[in-house]
Structure formats: structure tokens, C-alpha cells
Amino acid sequence: MEDKELFEEKLVEIEALIDSEKIVDLNEYIEEMHPADIAEMMVELPEEKMHKVFQVISWELAAKVLDELDSDMFSKILSLLTSEHKKKLLELMSLDNMVDILAELSEEKRLELINLLDAEDAEDIRELLVYDEDTAGGIMTTEFVSLRKDITIYNAIEHLREHAPDAETIYYVYVVDKNNRLSGVISLRELIVARPNALVEDIMSESIIYVNINDDQEEVARVVKKYDLLAIPVTDTNGRLRGIITFDDIMDVLEEEATEDIYKFAGTMEAEAELYEEDKISIRIFSSVKARLPWLIVTLFGGIMSATILSRYEDTLNSYAAVAFFMPLLTGMGGNVGTQSSTLTVRGLATGNVDAGKSLRTIFQEMSVGVCVGTICSLLVCAVAFFWMNNIRLGIVVGISMAANMITAATIGTVVPILFKKWGIDPAVASAPFISTALDITGITIYFTLTTLILLQA
Incomplete structure (x- = not known):
């Protein structure tokens, strides 16, 4: 049976047991489930049924379920419980998980919950909340021997x-x-x-x-x-x-950092994806626009610069219109190579496999890859241009441009993230728009310079 089908089946069974008020059977059924699965169920249940589940399961299991919830669901469930019930569950929760949740709550709500804890736990929580959530202090637990x-x-x-x-x-x-x-x-x-x-x-x-x-x-x-x-x-x-x-906390960090880097590399934010749970579509639209627009504007101005450079070669285009047929191919292939190199470099910088201070080996490796793939692709496109247009000089121009563009793309795709890392700029968030802009400009410049020198000056 598919996991989704099994989830739906369990959810229906739990709701049926709640509706029929079979408390003993409900307790036995839920106690056999993993806390993470129960937490997933909570999201789908109405408030009164969530409350019923927390009334029948053991204190220990209820605390483990709270450990698995995000801050919104955590607050929602606690709001349904009495102060005594809250106090007992908070005492049983893992301190590091509780800190992660409390850090996302409002100051008023956070103080309310901390005041329910005993003096020792409250002091530990206050100490952990002082540290930046992205540091060792922010993810550590003081529950150790x-x-x-x-x-x-x-x-x-x-x-x-x-x-x-x-x-x-x-x-x-x-x-x-x-x-x-x-x-x-x-x-x-x-x-x-x-x-x-x-x-x-x-x-x-x-x-x-x-x-x-x-x-x-x-x-x-x-x-x-x-x-x-x-x-x-x-x-x-x-x-x-x-x-x-x-x-287990390290696994959460790895997932969080990987997710953050992927969203940044795409020129958006993780918060944008989370906003799809919002009911108000206006909030979702505004936040998405706010997240994406800055990097799109960077790319837009890059395109304007490319168009400006292209306008300087208007005479070349008018004299030899066939060169325009290969422009999308050259810029597209350069973009692909640049993206591949920058993705590997950004990932290497994130994992420590690439050292921004000792980067010559990485740059040389990617340049070598660019030379190899550029040579092969240039020979192929040279042959295509020659047989299609029956013009050997055009084939030579396109072939050389392809090789030069791919070598340049591999180099830029590697150097830009490394430079950003050295300058203290997050390479994941800034690399993509700058690389795409730089490659468009260099690709067009290389292509039309060679076209002018080989085709029009011959």
C-alpha cells in the first residue's frame, strides 16, 4: 500500500474512534504509532479532535509529538490545553527542540511558556535562546551527562x-x-x-x-x-x-542548509514556499514578488547591457543575418556550462570540499572541463553550421565562439562564487544572476568580435 493511502487510512480510523468515543481503543491505536506520524496527523485534524488526542495519549508520547511540530502547530495545540497540562508536557520535552520552537514565537508567547517551567529548565532555556540559532550554541542541548x-x-x-x-x-x-x-x-x-x-x-x-x-x-x-x-x-x-x-540535530541542519541554498540559488527564499500555506492569496503574491524581484532586476539590467552591446554590431547583423541563427545556441550552451560549474563550486564551498583560500586547483579543473567539452561541442556545431549554411568560415566562427564561450562560462561559473565567498557574500544567493549576466555579455562579445574579424574583414 502506498504511504499516502496508509496515512489516509489511519487518519480515517482515528477520526472514527474519536467520533464513536472509543477512548481505550483510540489510546491503544495511537500509542502504537511513531510520534512523527502522529504529528503529521495533527495537521489534518480539527481542533476539537486534536484536543481529544492529547487528552487520551500518555504524557511522554504527547511531549514527543510536540517535539515534532512546527511553531504554528505547537502554539495551536498548546492553546487548547490547560496550564497544568502545558506545564507537564513542557517539562517532558527535549530542551533543544523547545528552544527551536520558542525562538519562532512572539516575545509575549515565549515568556508565557517559559514561566510555566521550573527554575532550572527556565534558566537553561533562557541561556540557549541567547545564542544565534545558526550557531552551535543555538542547536545544542544542555540535557547531557x-x-x-x-x-x-x-x-x-x-x-x-x-x-x-x-x-x-x-x-x-x-x-x-x-x-x-x-x-x-x-x-x-x-x-x-x-x-x-x-x-x-x-x-x-x-x-x-x-x-x-x-x-x-x-x-x-x-x-x-x-x-x-x-x-x-x-x-x-x-x-x-x-x-x-x-x-538528529545535525540531520536537521544539513536539510535546512541544503534547502536554503537551493532556494537562494534559484533567486528566491524558503519563506516563499512556506507562504503557500497562507489562506490570503494577496499575502502570497506580495511576498513572492518581494522575494524574486531584486534578482530578476539584476538579470534585467544584464539583458539591457547585452542588448546595448548587440546594437553596436547592427552592421554585422545586417551584412550577415545568418549569424543570428546561432545566438540562442551559443548563449544557451554557455549558460548550461556556467550553471554546472557554479552549482558544483557553491556546493563545494558549502560542504568544505572547496576552500576559497586555496581555489586555484578548482578553477584549473573547471577550466580543463570547459576546454574538453568546448572542443567537442565546437567541432559538432562547426560541422552543423558548415553543412547547413554551406559556409566554412561561418562554421569556423561558430565553432571557435562555442569553445571560447564554454571555457569562459566554466571559468566564470567557478571564479564568481569563490570571490563572493572571499568577500563575505553568500555565493548561493548572488552567483546565479551575476553569472548569467556575465555570460550573456561575454558570449555576445566573443561571437560578434569573431564574426567581424573572420567573416566581414576577410
């Missing part, structure tokens, strides 16, 4: 028994000194098999991969990916352990 390096293994295991239920993960436990500075890491397996009277510092590993609390989340994701970590500790500038970032 650390061990002092000067205690015995026996005491360490007792400490874990007491504090592990509230921790995000305990597969790896981080070791600190008396000043809470990160000193080492130890696996749960190593703890279990060690002698009870041994000290933690005797068996811990001092080779620790960690990130700073102010590091960008993309850098954190690169480190976790590089070393295949399930979690990574976060320290402040003094080396004190402040939190951990788990693999």
Missing part, C-alpha cells in the same frame, strides 16, 4: 543511573575537570567493562573532537560528518563544557 575525571568507575556508573533518564544520549559520556573544562570522552561500553575501583581519567580518551559555542552550524555539521560522530560536545572560549549536539 558529564563525569568528573577524578571519580571511580563505580561512582561514575551510579551517577549515570541517577542522571541518564534526563539525558539526550549516553552512548558517549564527556569527562570534565573540577572547573568543568572538557578533559576527555569515554564510551558506555568502556565504563561497563572497567574495574569498579579504577578512576575515570585512567580509561578516558583525551583525543576529543569538539566545537566552540559560537561556531556556525554548517561547520558543526561538517565536523560531525567528517568524524562519523553520534554526538559532539560544545565548549565555550574557556574550554568549559556547555552542551552537546546530537546526530
